[in-house]
Amino acid sequence: MSGQPASTDAKTPIRAIPVRHWGQQISGVIVVAVLVALLYAVATNDNLDWSVVGENLFGPTILSGLWVTISLTVLSMIIGVVLGVAVAVMRLSPNRVLNSVAGGYIWAFRGTPVLVQLLLWFNLALFFPRLGMGELSLDTNTVITAFVAALLGLGLNEGAYMAEIVRGGILSVDHGQSEAAMALGMRRRSTMFKIVLPQAMRVIIPPMGNELITMLKMTSLVTVIAAPDLLNRAQTISARNFYIFELLIVASIWYLVLTTISTLIQMQLEKRFARGVAGAAPRRQRVLRNLTPGRVTSPAAAPGAQPVGTKGGAAS
DSSP states (O other), rough: OTTTTOOTTTTOOOOOOOOOHHHHHHHHHHHHHHHHHHHHHHOOOOOHHHHHHHHTTTTTHHHHHHHHHHHHHHHHHHHHHHHHHHHHHHHHOOOOHHHHHHHHHHHHSSSSOHHHHHHHHTTTTTOOOOEGGGGGGGEHHHOOHHHHHHHHHHHHHHHHHHHHHHHHHHSSSSSSHHHHHHHHTTTTTHHHHIIIHHHHHHHHHHHHHHHHHHHHGGGGGGGGGTTHHHHHHHHHHHHHOOOHHHHHHHHHHHHHHHHHHHHHHHHHHHHHHHHHHTHHHHHHHHHHOBBBBTBOOTOOOOTTOOOTTTTTTTEO
């Protein structure tokens, strides 16, 4: 009968024709060629002395600066996280005074460049020559050293950004969680730190990891106030031997190493806090792969349970 589709032979095998992504292959070859050409140009450049890079990569001066960079990063992030949680809770508080103070803090520290804040803390003695009152006062330059100024500038600035990250994570948790906890008699503070914040960590961890990597690189700004960080130590050595580019490569290698380690830590933390959500999809996929016609298997099925759609071990 005309108009009906032609019948197909059920025994005809189905051939799977692979899709060739010629654009990806060509672009991949171009990228590899460019990278090889770039590495060759750098390796064979007579103006670059790689022996200087090797000599200073693990030198005591560079390692001392590396330790200062790590210390500034860790301590600044601790200050930022503690302040961020406190300010975020204040920002969400119904108390108008606390809400206004938190909003003013975020507005001030996010609205000015971190470099300006570092310079303000380092030159605080110009405005307050002494800290304290009477005989208990101390010279400001003695208290606010270059390291302390760097710690205050980076930590307080990070606190303003972490406050918004934590606030966004708290708002991502369903309000019913708090209502249920309060209905059980939990106090507001216990509800926040035992119910809401643990669930909000899944949303907080990814941007917090990005902030850690940003903080690691931002520590290079403290070289303007003569803090002995990694970049400052590299510049000190290059001022003596005039190998400027080589010492910048040394600093860049260590920054890349620290950034890679921070990224790996961030990935593990994201997996840890996303287990309840990200692990559900792979489990569903494994269950679906076990499905066969006339029989449904499930990892949760008890031993000896009869399959769905069967009776006495035979298909009904």
